[in-house]
Amino acid sequence: MDISLQQVGYSYAKGTPFEKKALYEVNATIKSGSYTAVIGHTGSGKSTLLLHLNGLLKPTEGVVQVGDIKITSETKGKELKSIRQHVGIVFQFPEHQLFEETVEKDIMFGPLNFGVPVEEARERAHALIKLLGLPEDxxxxxxxxxxxxxxxxxxIAGVLAFKPSILILDEPTAGLDPRGRKEIMELFHRLHEEENLTTILVTHxxxxxxxxxxxILVMHEGRSVMAGPPQEVFADADKLKTYRLGLPRSVAFQRDIEKLFGKELNMLALTEEQLAAAIAEALTKEGER
Structure with a gap:
């Protein structure tokens, strides 16, 4: 299901002396089945934005639409339950959300809460234990x-257990070492492809x-300021700099190489593997001349 935000604004503690505006006229479209990264400096509104996508927050102004369901400031709580069946959120340090006495019960909690029969919920729990590479015991x-x-x-299994079609990841690798970070990100990418999920990654x-x-969706001071494919967004280093954002290491290194040799590579290398391939191709062509 597609997601759209139309002139979305949000204020914390609205109508009180402590009111603070967090989002300003945000417009964005996230297509079903896409993998969207939301980037921005600390305090840019990324986390506030994602909390609107399953109704944990309702917009002060504007409309958030998830599939056929619209969320406005007037939407009632009971109308949001169907959205939460489709949208799963993995927060930073999701292990802090664990509370049941056994792993099985913790994973089963979400499906049972949405009316899934006990045996089916148990089957889902054990399937996810295996899928996520955990020991069966x-x-x-x-x-x-x-x-x-x-x-x-x-x-993470507890979020996946109710089979959301939209998966939101809020800095899901926070606190992990490089190996654990890579394993978790590869896991989410595999799930995105195999389950045809709409994935939204909030990341630094x-x-x-x-x-x-x-x-890529770029947030800056509560506003959506850039959107497009990674090749387009990361090609504009000067604009990103104005939003206090840098480039991926591979792109920054590519720009240094191009400056050193006075020649551009034939592609924007978004990963180290792409950069190695682009350099090898450029050297091969140079050697053939």
Missing amino acids: VAEKSPFDLSGGQMRRVA SMEDAAKYADQ
Whole structure:
């Protein structure tokens, strides 16, 4: 299902002396089945924006539309339940959301809450334990007896268990070492492709945005200021700099190489692998002359 934001504004504590405007006239379209990265400096409105996509926040102004369902300031709480069946959010440090006495019960909680029969919920839990690379015997263990990486995978399984068609990832690798970070990001990418999910990644990592996303949305001071494919967004280093954002390492290194040799490569290298291939191709062509 497509997602659209039309002139969306949001104020925390609206109508009080502590009112603070967080979003201003945000317009964006996220196509069904796409992988969109939302980037921006700290305080740009990224996390506030994502909380609108399953109704945890309602816009003060404008309309958020998820599929056929519209969310406005007047939308009632009971009308949001159907949206939450389709939209799953993996927050930063999702392991902090664990609370049940066993891993199996924790993963089953979401489906049971949406009316899934017990046996089906249990089957989903065990399938996800296997899918996420956890040992089968963790099902009867307390989630709090697991390692930090395993706890995070259990929390992710709890989100996936009610089979959302839209998956929102809010800095999902926060606090992980490089190996764990890569494993989790590759897992989400595989799930995106195999389950045909609409994936929205909120991240500070320009490398992850460049590598995994097919669309980029740039937020700055509560506004949506750029949108487009990674090749287009990361080609404009000067504009990104005005929004206090840098380039992916591969693109920055490419610009340094091009400046050094006075010649542009034939493509924008969004990953280190693409950069190596582009340099090899340029050297081959130079050697043939």
